[in-house]
Amino acid sequence: MSDLNDDSGFSDGPAAEIPPRRSFLAKAGAILVGAVAGLIPVGAGAAALLDPLRRGTRDTGMVRVTRLSAIPLDGSPKKFTVEADRTDAWSTYANTPIGAVYLRRTDDAVIALNVVCPHAGCFVRHLADEGRFSCPCHNSSFDLDGEVNNASSPSPRAMDALAVEVRNGDEVWVRFENFLPGREEKVPV
Amino acid sequence: MTKLLDWLDDRTGYRGLLNGALHEHIPGGARWRYVWGSTLTFAIAVQFVTGIVLWAAYSANAQGAWESVYFIQNQMLGGWIVRGIHHFMAQATIVLLVLHLMQVMIDGAYRAPREVNFWFGLLLLFLVLGLSLTGYLLPWDQKGYWATKVATSIASMTPVIGPSLQQLLIGGAEYGHLTLTRFFALHAGVLPAAMVALIVGHVYLFRRHGVTVPEGAEKAPDGNFWPDQVLKDGVACLVVMATVLGLVLWTGGAHLGAPADPTEPYSAARPEWYFLFLFQWLKYFPAGWEVVGAHIIPGLLVGVIAAMPILGKWRLGHRFNLGFMVALLAGVGMLTWLARAQDAADPNIVQAKIEADERAARVEELAASPAGIPPEGGLALLRSDPLIQGPQIFAARCSSCHRFEGHDGLGGIPSDEPSASDLAGFGSRGWVQGILDADRVATSEYFGGTDHARGRMVRFVQRGLTQLTDEERAELLPKVIMALSAEAGLPRQAAADAADAQTIAEGREIMQSEPVNCVRCHLFQGVGADDDAPVLTGWGSREWMMGMIHDPTQEQYYGENNDRMPSFGVDEDLSETEIGLVVDWLRQDWYEAPASR
Numbered sequence: 001m002s003d004l005n006d007d008s009g010f011s012d013g014p015a016a017e018i019p020p021r022r023s024f025l026a027k028a029g030a031i032l033v034g035a036v037a038g039l040i041p042v043g044a045g046a047a048a049l050l051d052p053l054r055r056g057t058r059d060t061g062m063v064r065v066t067r068l069s070a071i072p073l074d075g076s077p078k079k080f081t082v083e084a085d086r087t088d089a090w091s092t093y094a095n096t097p098i099g100a101v102y103l104r105r106t107d108d109a110v111i112a113l114n115v116v117c118p119h120a121g122c123f124v125r126h127l128a129d130e131g132r133f134s135c136p137c138h139n140s141s142f143d144l145d146g147e148v149n150n151a152s153s154p155s156p157r158a159m160d161a162l163a164v165e166v167r168n169g170d171e172v173w174v175r176f177e178n179f180l181p182g183r184e185e186k187v188p189v
Numbered sequence: 190m191t192k193l194l195d196w197l198d199d200r201t202g203y204r205g206l207l208n209g210a211l212h213e214h215i216p217g218g219a220r221w222r223y224v225w226g227s228t229l230t231f232a233i234a235v236q237f238v239t240g241i242v243l244w245a246a247y248s249a250n251a252q253g254a255w256e257s258v259y260f261i262q263n264q265m266l267g268g269w270i271v272r273g274i275h276h277f278m279a280q281a282t283i284v285l286l287v288l289h290l291m292q293v294m295i296d297g298a299y300r301a302p303r304e305v306n307f308w309f310g311l312l313l314l315f316l317v318l319g320l321s322l323t324g325y326l327l328p329w330d331q332k333g334y335w336a337t338k339v340a341t342s343i344a345s346m347t348p349v350i351g352p353s354l355q356q357l358l359i360g361g362a363e364y365g366h367l368t369l370t371r372f373f374a375l376h377a378g379v380l381p382a383a384m385v386a387l388i389v390g391h392v393y394l395f396r397r398h399g400v401t402v403p404e405g406a407e408k409a410p411d412g413n414f415w416p417d418q419v420l421k422d423g424v425a426c427l428v429v430m431a432t433v434l435g436l437v438l439w440t441g442g443a444h445l446g447a448p449a450d451p452t453e454p455y456s457a458a459r460p461e462w463y464f465l466f467l468f469q470w471l472k473y474f475p476a477g478w479e480v481v482g483a484h485i486i487p488g489l490l491v492g493v494i495a496a497m498p499i500l501g502k503w504r505l506g507h508r509f510n511l512g513f514m515v516a517l518l519a520g521v522g523m524l525t526w527l528a529r530a531q532d533a534a535d536p537n538i539v540q541a542k543i544e545a546d547e548r549a550a551r552v553e554e555l556a557a558s559p560a561g562i563p564p565e566g567g568l569a570l571l572r573s574d575p576l577i578q579g580p581q582i583f584a585a586r587c588s589s590c591h592r593f594e595g596h597d598g599l600g601g602i603p604s605d606e607p608s609a610s611d612l613a614g615f616g617s618r619g620w621v622q623g624i625l626d627a628d629r630v631a632t633s634e635y636f637g638g639t640d641h642a643r644g645r646m647v648r649f650v651q652r653g654l655t656q657l658t659d660e661e662r663a664e665l666l667p668k669v670i671m672a673l674s675a676e677a678g679l680p681r682q683a684a685a686d687a688a689d690a691q692t693i694a695e696g697r698e699i700m701q702s703e704p705v706n707c708v709r710c711h712l713f714q715g716v717g718a719d720d721d722a723p724v725l726t727g728w729g730s731r732e733w734m735m736g737m738i739h740d741p742t743q744e745q746y747y748g749e750n751n752d753r754m755p756s757f758g759v760d761e762d763l764s765e766t767e768i769g770l771v772v773d774w775l776r777q778d779w780y781e782a783p784a785s786r
Contacts, residue, residue, distance in 0.1 A: 052361045053353055067762055069755065070586055074604050078585065081452045088251060088365035097452040097572075115454070119479070120471070121342040122335060123454035125537065128601065136456035136538060137339060138472045148476070156476040178363065180355075182346035182479050189362045 060084040060176055062163070065101065068110070068170040077104035077126050077133075077144060079115065082176045099176055101162060102126060102133070104144060112162040112174045113146045119155040121181045133159065156184045213396065213414035217406040219421055222296075225289035226395070227422035228429050232282045233384065235430070236320075239275040240377065247327070249373040250366045252566040254329035255448040259556055259567065262445050273437030279321055281433050283463045286314055287518070294497075294514050297507055298401035304498035306394035309387055311495055316384045323376035325461055329369060330446035331545060335458030337372075338364070339468070343483045364451065447548040448567040456541030459532070466524035469531075490517065551577060554782045573766075579774020582767050587612070590638070590753065608638035608753070615775050616677030616729030618685075621670045627651045640752040645710060646722070657704060665699050669707075672696025677729030680778050700725070712745075721748035734772040738763070 063084045072078055081097045100115045100123075113133075117124045122137035132149065133142040141150040146159030163175040180187040198204045215223075246265060248257040261268035290310070293299050299307035326337040345355035360367025412418065447453075460468050467487070474482030493500075493513060500506045532538045548571070555570040556562050563569050571577050580598035588597035590609040597603050611634045614620045623629045630650040636642045654662065675686045675693045686693065700707040701716050708717025713725040724745040727733045736743065739758030742751045757763040763771075773779060 050357065052356050052359075052367065055356075055361050067760070069589075070762075072589070072603075076604070079454075080585070089361070089367050091252070091366065097450075100452045100454075119342075121338040122458055123456070125454055125456055127537070134537075136541065137458060137468070152475055154471060154474055154476060154479065156479065180345055180352055181342040184477070187352070 060086075060098065062165060062173040062175050064167075065103065065112075065172050065174045068166060068172060071103050071105050071110060071172070073105065075105055075144070076128065076131075077102040077113070079126070082174060084176065099178065101174055101176065102159075103164075103172060103174075106145075110164050110166060110172055111145065112164045112172075114160040114162055114176075114178065116160070116178060116181075117155060118157045118160055118179065118181055119153075124159065156182060157186065160186060211415035211419075213399075213418075215400060215412040215414060215418060217400075217402040217409045218412035219414075219417035220403075220406070221421055221425075222292060222403070223400055223418060224422050224425035225285060225292050226392075228425050229282065229285050229289055230388065230392075231422075231426040232278055232285055232429060233388070235278050235433075236275060236282070237381065239271050239278070240381075242271050243275060244377055247373075249327070249369040251329065251364075251369060251449075252564075254327060254369050255445075255567045256562050258328040258330075258445055259553070259562070262442065263553070263557065269442040270437060273440070273442035274433055276443035277433045277436045279324065280461070280463070281429055282317055283321070285429070286317060290314070291514065291518075293401075294511055296401045296403055297501070299498050299510075300501040300507070301498065303394070303398050303401070306391060306398065307498050308495065309391040309394065311491075313384065313387050313391065316380055316387065320376060320380050320384075321461060321463070323372045323380065326372050327369065327376065328445055329449045330549075331449055331453070331455040332444075332446045332458065334364065334449035334451075335455045336460045339458065340460070343471075343479075346479050346483060348480060348484075364449075445549065445553075446545060447552045447571065450568055450571070454541075455545060457538060457545050459528075462525065465528040466521040469524040469528035548577070555780060557782065558780050560780075573770070574779060575770050575773035576779040578767075578770040579779075582763070582771045583612075583774065586757070586763060587771065592633075606638065607633045610635045610639075612775050615734075616674060616679055617682060618670050618674040621674045622666075625650055625654065625666060625670065627655050641750075644750075653704075661704070665705055668692050668696035669699055669705055670696070672700055673707075673725060673728060676725060676727055677733075677776070678727075678731075679729070679776055721750040723747060729776075731769075731772055731776060731778070734775070735765070735768055738768045738772065739765075 063082055065080050065082055070078070070080075080101055080103055082099050082101055083095050084098050086093050086096050086098050102113045102115060102124075104111050104113075115123055117135040117137065117140055119135065119138055119140050122135050124133050124135045124140075124142070126132075127134050131144060133144070133146070134140070135155070138154045140148070140153040140155035142153075142155070142159050143149040146161060148155055148158055160177070160179050162177060165173045167173050178189045180189055243261060246257060246261050246268070248254060258272070261272055263269070293307065293310070322337070322340060326333045341355050341358055344358060345351045347354055356362065358368075358371065359365075360371045459465065471479070471482055494517075497506075497510045497513075501510055503509070551574065552567055552571050555574060556567060580593070583591075583593060583598035584601065588601075588603055589605065590607065592603075592607045592611045592613075594613040595602075595611065624635050627650055629635060631637050631642050631647050636644070636647050641647060654666075657665070671686075671689050672693045673696070674682065675689075675696075678686070697714060699705050700713055707713055707725060710720060710722040711717055711725045715726070721744075723737075724733075735758075737746050740756040741747050741754040742749070742756060747754070755762060758765065758768060
């Protein structure tokens with residue numbers, strides 16, 4: 001392999017003598033021309049690749065999820081699928097499942113918790129026997145209000161509570177949002 | 190021929206190149222311990238070949254990825270073997286990488302003048318890990334989806350650039366088409382290209398420095414790469430290939446889970462086995478320490494490995510390096526074992542795995558049905574399947590009053606007592622037999638929890654029917670049961686209904702005459718009064734049940750006598766599709782693959 005270069009045409013014969021000043025101009029020119037030619041596709045490509053950064057957060061607003069009557073009276077949480085219109089790049093889906101929430105009655109209100117674990121994004125499950133939420137990935141544990149209830153839980157914050165409204169008497173509306181995982185503060189995605 | 194080759198050599202110099210490649214002089218002769226690099230090159234070449242074949246059938250979008258992999262796996266000639274080889278060779282590559290790395294460590298082949306080549310190797314290791322990570326998502330099944338979500342979540346925790354990094358990786362705020370197109374571009378474009386460049390550099394540097402002859406082997410006679418070492422390399426590659434093929438045949442190929450569904454929990458989300466140690470590792474970092482666990486400590490460990498050629502110059506450096514690597518591997522092994530052991534001991538995880546497998550098997554059954562996969566994709570199959578969705582809807586909306594075989598449809602037991610009938614087998618002969626049984630009609634299986642417990646129907650069953658003689662009951666009731674149940678037209682009972690057509694006709698007569706005389710309250714086959722007792726014509730049929738759930742207060746159902754049953758359809762509480770799914774599930778009307786296969 002090492003003697004490959006010796007066979008190449010470019011190294012045959014003595015190099016032509018070029019005056020130093022012309023040599024400098026030629027080198028600078030070569031680099032400049034090459035850079036300009038190269039920057040065009042690289043720039044266009046970089047812009048296209050960075051496109052996701054310019055897409056803002058999507059707010060679906062309040063979405064009707066269910067009726068009050070569907071939420072257990074005993075205060076245990078129940079999982080509901082949230083449906084809304086959703087655009088995924090080139091596809092637009094009407095009224096499609098976009099996520100899931102746990103709904104639960106407290107004394108005078110309804111609370112909604114996003115099912116996604118604030119630690120690393122797994123689907124938190126409700127352990128009915130133990131009366132708590134637990135993440136099946138890294139064992140984060142939450143009480144039924146979504147608060148971390150175990151000091152060794154890796155989750156940096158409580159389960160993400162979502163805005164809930166009861167409209168027209170018994171319709172439960174939720175503002176569905178996802179938040180960045182792995183940080184103390186809730187930052188909408 | 191010779192002339193032609195001479196001409197070719199004159200124009201290209203290929204003989205010199207071939208000589209350079211094959212006639213590498215090996216001091217101390219060919220050895221088995223030199224085969225690891227060649228097996229790795231072979232494994233990666235296999236990944237290129239199988240990968241391109243898979244590429245030719247794969248579709249990187251959220252409604253085509255799972256579907257195309259299903260096609261490759263189940264319908265393409267030899268597709269499952271190609272995918273299986275790609276899957277298991279990826280794992281073999283990791284094993285071979287570790288063996289190669291340990292070989293290099295033990296022989297001290299990372300020390301001067303081979304530092305740069307060691308770094309090339311380390312970069313290649315990370316490229317291989319990157320290929321596994323990106324490849325895991327591509328089938329777009331539940332396993333890959335949820336495991337990769339953890340990986341990109343960890344990326345988002347990177348200080349400062351994390352959120353942007355995650356957004357760039359997944360192509361937006363959430364998983365979708367662009368996540369797949371980007372992962373695929375990395376998996377099949379960027380990473381393999383970088384890999385080829387690094388392998389060329391790696392082999393070039395290796396040739397420049399030659400093999401590292403182990404101590405005591407210098408005196409052995411010298412050998413040549415061709416054919417001495419090539420033969421040994423070839424045998425080793427064959428062993429690798431045979432092992433991988435054996436795994437493919439033994440396991441039936443790579444597994445394909447149910448299609449990715451962001452609304453469906455997947456508790457069994459675990460990364461590929463060689464990442465399990467990282468997964469387990471993260472469990473030990475409480476809130477606020479994620480970055481330490483996911484970035485800083487792994488970064489430091491990799492830093493130490495990268496510094497090994499320099500550390501090796503120190504008097505005890507080589508021993509330190511070896512000890513460090515052994516300890517690291519032991520730690521990785523320990524964490525992997527812990528992850529496995531904890532999952533095996535967690536009944537929730539075990540159950541989740543069983544459920545995931547059932548779902549995967551069900552969607553394959555549906556996809557293989559004559560109706561096939563619709564353009565909306567495999568997930569639509571599951572979302573429109575009564576067997577999967579029926580119990581979910583029942584548990585969510587019906588089980589606060591009704592039960593199904595005593596549970597909520599999914600096996601849970603609600604804390605409140607049932608206040609309406611148990612709907613398992615609704616419409617069947619067994620169910621009708623129970624409602625006409627004086628001992629059972631007023632239990633919680635039927636009207637026990639409702640206002641109808643004191644109603645005319647219960648009174649009739651408990652008093653009217655019991656006044657019949659035993660002979661009359663034995664003669665009349667079975668026919669009534671068959672006749673009423675036949676109204677439901679249950680698909681599972683179709684054969685029995687057809688066989689008993691004569692008895693059913695007799696039963697209809699009995700229903701319309703004394704002493705049973707259902708038409709005293711019910712309307713049946715155009716006869717009778719309809720005073721707020723449900724119409725029995727078509728009772729339990731799909732249409733009848735759909736209407737009942739839509740609005741039980743209609744005249745042909747309970748009218749003003751309706752107890753607490755909500756009008757799910759009128760209130761738009763359940764869509765017609767959802768009502769249909771529950772009804773079809775209760776009527777056991779779902780697709781089932783033919784038994785013989």
